[in-house]
Amino acid sequence: MTAILKHLTLSLAVLCCAACADRADGPTDFIRTDGVNLVDGNGERFEIRGTNLGHWLNPEGYLFQFPKSANSPHRIHEGLCQLVGPAYMERFWRTFRENYITREDIDYIASTGATTVRLPFHYKLFTGEEYLGLHDPEEGFALVDRVVEWCRDAGLRLILDMHDCPGGQTGDNIDDSYGYPWLFRSPEMQERFIAVWRGIAARYADEPTILGYDLMNEPIAHYFEDKEELNAELQPLMIRAAKAIREVDPRHILILAGAQWNTNFKVYDNWTFDDNLVFTCHIYKCPPSVNSLKGFAAFRDKSQCPMYMGETGENTDEWVGNFRKALDEMNIGWTFWTYKRLDAQRSFVSVPMPEGWQKICDFLAADRSEYGLIREARPDQSEIRRILDIYLENCKFANCRPNDGYVAALGLNP
Template sequence: MKKFLFTALTALLVGSLQSNAQFVKIDGHDLKTPKGEKLFIKGTNLGNWLNPEGYMLKFNKTNSGRFINEMLSQLVGPDFTNEFWKLWKDNYITRDDIRFIKQTGSNVVRLPFHYKLFTDEDYMGLTAKQDGFARIDSVVKWCKAEGLYLILDMHDAPGGQTGDNIDDSYGYPWLFESEASQKLFCDIWRKIAKYYKNEPTILAYELLNEPIAPYFKNMQELNDKLEGIYKLGTKAIREVDNNHIVILGGAQWNGNFKPFKDSKFDKKIMYSCHRYGGEPTAKAINNFIRFRDSVNLPMYMGEIGHGKDEWMAAFVKTMEENNIGWTFWPYKKMDGSSFVAITPPPAWDTIVKFSEAQRVTYKEIRDARPDQAASKKILLDLIEAMKFKNNVVQKNYINAIGLKPE
């Protein structure tokens, strides 16, 4: 009996070690591949695909997923809007996009997603039959085929973690004050981790994107709750998955790391910073470097971009000199400042004009609404324009960040 138990425990231990050996590891400031080679993150974000943002479509007022869905429903009706979102998800990111990202020399893709993709809440044309796992499964399959790692980023959390358009919230980070939202946050991460626990293509789970915008009078009170929320999410993941790294972003646009007091609560955590604008120098990101050095864990620039080519080239040099990997934001949008650009379809300004119009009353909606048939055609033209074969490769942009455009 003792021999049997010893043999069984040995087999279990060996199996666990073999499974664990397939995954990216943390080694001080560095990430290491299963072969023991250093992994310096270079890549991009699939923003706007599963978490639409208005500015990438040239909208100003209509700047979040909820607002866009409401505007489209007012414009062409809810049924056509639901059909539009399915076509959007089918065509915005495909195998061709992932293949191209690999060809540039990238090694990592960050995938922002909305928590509603894993609930029965109304989102992007679906309710009870949400397709979060199906969509991510496709990207996992494509990344595996191309040899890319994937970071799963909860960009929009239950209740909202930012309190702005980027988390598709109601203007406040209710996640930090709602036990129901916190439970749902943990339940979704547990569900995702259980599903992908044995998938080595996934590099890490990024629990929250840009928590706690700097607008709120009780910002410090909210900041004091951040690490506790991260611990709850990590605990939920570890109940089912001990293989994957967990990424924690700083407060205030991933720029403030003072809320972190305990870097030892889990053996597989790393941190993520973001930067838009500012000088492309080590001095400008010294707070990120100092924090990284103090905890002796990896720091990675999860979002950076929207600058001139010279600025981006200088910032890439600074990040590489200071061992901070990066994923530029975003991969695809209208009018460039991205790996590839979507050319707005003819008469796109018609849609933009409606999105900017005052639509508080039903009369205002009726008065602002353009011809529905023409509007539907424009939206279908957008679906065609977003396909990779019709995108414009931004060669100067890709060259500026040290990758290959072709």
């Protein structure tokens, strides 16, 4: 066992004992599957309708409107450290985590009539590996604990989504990877993936606010020549992860993604290894009609497991409204991507863009392949720090602009 896994196992054991003691008298209203539907503790049908808390625990460059040279967490962090220094960036990320999603955000989402939020996260938050200035394996639990409390108080259900898996599961910026889905070629990374999920499940086994565990976001991009070999590894890994989770948590729903960005479900021919499974699809660029969903619905009817659209959107209000209606018609629950964006209308709320933000983008887009070029491209640090500080204030809920048309297009109440 590696040092990381040993540390992880010991930390999780202590945390889980404390969590179980705290929740001994908690509610037992777990969401579960019933054929192709979800039901609550009273057997009444439950519909997933909500949004993603994207960007918060797994920053994406385009949600900062950064260039592609800074499109994943480690590339964003490296570029900004070159720009303003690592000490400032440690403070920046700490404040970003405090400000970007708060109780006020969760209360607002609940006020619209949404039922569910999906929380994407980076696995490193639970291992002690360096991540955006952090080295604390308890940080992930502290953050999730906070969101669980807010959602419980607001009456929302929470889906935990491992967006960035050990080694990388997509081979692109989306999972903070290194250009290839190394997870499927590395026994060590697979053991770490399973260990993190087992620890999360042990801690939250008695927490009904959590609807389920979305085990792996968008596995295996489509452009690898060996994608069929990689695809063949997905179902066996999901079965191993499910077995480990069920050793500590018999009740929460397990949510399984299709290959090739959550679109290919031919990789699954076994859906009987667990009796509480949901499959999750993602699709963005498509006609907003039921015809775009028939393949997903066909697999749902074949497996007799619910189908859930974990991500979609990024389009006009008209498109969002039409596609939401199609999802409802096809009995496919949804969490549109994403709740909050910088200077955008395609989200629940928009963060005002600080004046001078383009200077940051220009630096990140510049040639920084040599140290001399970094020094040459760097603008005045004090000015950039001031701009980043303004962003940290602007991203607070009180300073954001609601996009009422977008929310209304989702059939929710602005």
